[in-house]
Every structure is written in C-alpha cells, then in structure tokens.
Amino acid sequence: MTYGLVLAEADSSAGVLRRYDVPTWLWVAFLTSVVVLLLIDLLVLHREAHEVDMREATVTSAGWIALGVAFTAVVWAILGGDAAGQYITGYVIEKSLAVDNVFVWAVIFSYFSVPNRYQHRVLFWGIFGALVLRAIFIFAGVALLERLDWLLFVFGGFLIFTAIRVYTHEAVNIHPERHPVLRFLRRYVPVSNDYDGQRLFTRENGRLIATPLFVVLVLIEATDVVFAVDSVPAILAVSRDPFVVFSSNAYAILGLRALYFVLAGIQGRLIYLNRGLGVILAYVGAKMIISEWYHIDAFVSLGIVLAILTVTVVASLRASARSDAEVLDHTGGDT
Numbered sequence: 001m002t003y004g005l006v007l008a009e010a011d012s013s014a015g016v017l018r019r020y021d022v023p024t025w026l027w028v029a030f031l032t033s034v035v036v037l038l039l040i041d042l043l044v045l046h047r048e049a050h051e052v053d054m055r056e057a058t059v060t061s062a063g064w065i066a067l068g069v070a071f072t073a074v075v076w077a078i079l080g081g082d083a084a085g086q087y088i089t090g091y092v093i094e095k096s097l098a099v100d101n102v103f104v105w106a107v108i109f110s111y112f113s114v115p116n117r118y119q120h121r122v123l124f125w126g127i128f129g130a131l132v133l134r135a136i137f138i139f140a141g142v143a144l145l146e147r148l149d150w151l152l153f154v155f156g157g158f159l160i161f162t163a164i165r166v167y168t169h170e171a172v173n174i175h176p177e178r179h180p181v182l183r184f185l186r187r188y189v190p191v192s193n194d195y196d197g198q199r200l201f202t203r204e205n206g207r208l209i210a211t212p213l214f215v216v217l218v219l220i221e222a223t224d225v226v227f228a229v230d231s232v233p234a235i236l237a238v239s240r241d242p243f244v245v246f247s248s249n250a251y252a253i254l255g256l257r258a259l260y261f262v263l264a265g266i267q268g269r270l271i272y273l274n275r276g277l278g279v280i281l282a283y284v285g286a287k288m289i290i291s292e293w294y295h296i297d298a299f300v301s302l303g304i305v306l307a308i309l310t311v312t313v314v315a316s317l318r319a320s321a322r323s324d325a326e327v328l329d330h331t332g333g334d335t
Contacts, residue, residue, distance in 0.1 A: 146240075156233075
C-alpha cells in the first residue's frame with residue numbers, strides 16, 4: 001500500500017496509532033514550504049556571513065517556533081484533531097530532546113574555535129543533512145513497526161534504558177578529539193590548517209582540500225545520527241503516521257539554528273535539564289510498551305511533557321539563582 005492510504009481504521013482511542021489518509025498535495029505543499037524556508041534563511045536572512053546576536057537569535061527562534069506551532073492548525077483542518085494532537089506532542093518532544101544536541105554543537109564549535117559569523121552556515125547544512133537522515137530513520141521505523149509488532153517493546157525498553165543514562169549524567173559528555181569520525185578524517189582526508197571564510201573546501205597549491213569547517217559539519221552530522229536514535233523512537237511512541245512524525249521533526253529541526261544561538265550561552269543554568277529529558281524519555285518509553293493494551297491520548301501526553309519541561313526549567317533557574325547568590329555571599333559581592 002502507498003503512504004496515502006489508511007492502514008488501520010480502528011479508532012485511536014481503542015489503543016491503535018493509525019496512519020491517516022494524507023493527500024499527495026499535502027506532502028508536496030509541505031516539502032515545498034520546507035525548501036522555500038531553507039532558501040529564504042540561506043539566501044536572504046543570512047546571505048552574508050555575520051555574527052548572530054541574542055536579539056536576532058531570539059526573534060528568529062520565536063518565528064520558527066510560531067511556524068511550528070501554527071502548523072498544528074493545518075494538520076487539524078486536514079487530518080483531524082487526533083493527528084493534530086500527535087503532531088504538536090511530537091513537535092514538543094523533538095524540540096525538548098534537541099536541546100542536548102544544541103549543547104553538543106556548542107562543544108564542537110568551541111573545540112574548533114569556529115568564528116561566530118561562520119557557525120550559522122555550518123548549522124544550515126547540518127540541518128539539511130539532519131532532515132534527510134530523520135526521513136530515512138522515520139520511514140524505516142514505521143515500516144519495521146508495521147511488520148514486527150514486538151519491536152514496540154524493544155523500542156520502549158531502549159528508550160527507558162536511554163532515559164536512565166540521560167538522567168544520571170550531569171552534563172553533556174563529549175570529547176571531539178576522541179571522536180572516531182574525527183580520527184578518520186584526520187587520517188584520510190587532507191584538511192587545511194586555517195578557515196577560508198564559509199567555504200567547506202579550498203585550494204592549496206592547486207589541490208582541493210577540506211577546511212576545518214567541513215570537519216565540523218561532518219561531526220555535527222555524526223552526532224545527529226546518535227540523537228536520532230533516541231528521538232525518532234520517542235516520537236513513534238506518539239504517532240505512527242509518516243507525515244505527522246516527519247512534519248513534527250522537520251519543524252522542530254528547522255528552528256534549531258536560531259535556538260542554538262539563544263541557548264549556547266546558558267547551558268550552565270539548565271542544571272536539571274538531563275533529569276527532565278530523562279523523565280520524558282522514560283514516559284514515552286513506557287507509553288510505547290503499554291500501547292498494545294492501553295492508549296494515552298496525544299493531548300494528555302502533550303500536557304505531561306509540557307509539565308515536565310516547565311518543572312525542569314523553573315527548578316533549574318531557581319537552583320542556578322541560589323547558587324549565584326551563594327557565590328556573591330562568599331565573595332562579598334566582589335567580581
């Protein structure tokens with residue numbers, strides 16, 4: 001059967017996550033809009049390399065989030081309330097899990113001393129690659145779950161295992177110098193010592209070689225594969241429809257560039273982030289495991305995820321503020 005046909009007609013309230021009758025024109029319109037948004041971002045908003053300040057990043061990030069949330073109304077109008085609930089829940093889950101990815105980018109950029117004005121271009125191509133990778137993961141995951149029902153328990157168990165690992169880690173733990181991809185590139189790919197503007201490749205002595213920016217891009221794509229292994233099963237616990245899952249992933253990913261410039265400087269203040277993400281992963285893992293016997297409505301899941309995120313952010317900021325106050329007390333207010 002094609003992706004435009006409904007594969008399960010049972011009511012989702014009975015515990016079945018069904019595929020929706022998505023018209024071909026909706027796929028075409030959505031993919032076209034994604035391409036147009038990417039081109040506007042690359043050729044209009046960031047045609048010239050420049051440093052992205054907090055104001056620009058905040059406004060841009062708010063715009064991307066508004067687009068992602070507004071698309072819920074489109075899904076509701078065409079596919080119905082159940083699909084809309086699954087879309088917005090998947091969007092929020094992907095957005096929250098992507099925060100860890102953003103902090104890994106910060107580590108990579110810092111390690112390679114990438115100038116701020118070049119970071120957006122790297123992230124643009126990183127996002128483009130991430131969209132392709134997520135599409136592959138999503139369609140493969142949906143196909144596997146349709147043929148092998150028992151994989152629900154495997155995916156659910158994997159998410160719970162990942163939740164424990166994330167919950168018990170205090171901070172992003174990545175060492176770029178130890179990354180096998182970096183070791184491979186250094187061994188087999190000639191790389192220049194200096195940046196050449198925003199170029200990924202340059203010429204030295206008539207020979208085409210990679211720039212450090214290319215190495216950074218490859219590392220970012222490699223880390224996205226790792227994060228996709230966590231986030232795609234998490235969203236498949238909410239929806240099994242390829243359009244709903246991919247569109248929620250796509251809109252969440254499209255706004256990550258702006259979100260990076262907003263969050264990169266406040267990583268130390270979100271001290272309970274790993275615990276909040278761990279709880280979210282544990283919830284969606286448990287939801288996936290019990291879905292054969294009991295269905296949790298998408299809007300209920302949305303409320304639970306938003307509540308976890310709210311508690312995590314508020315508790316983190318309060319604890320961070322208390323820590324800053326204690327430091328000031330001990331230093332007598334001296335800087």
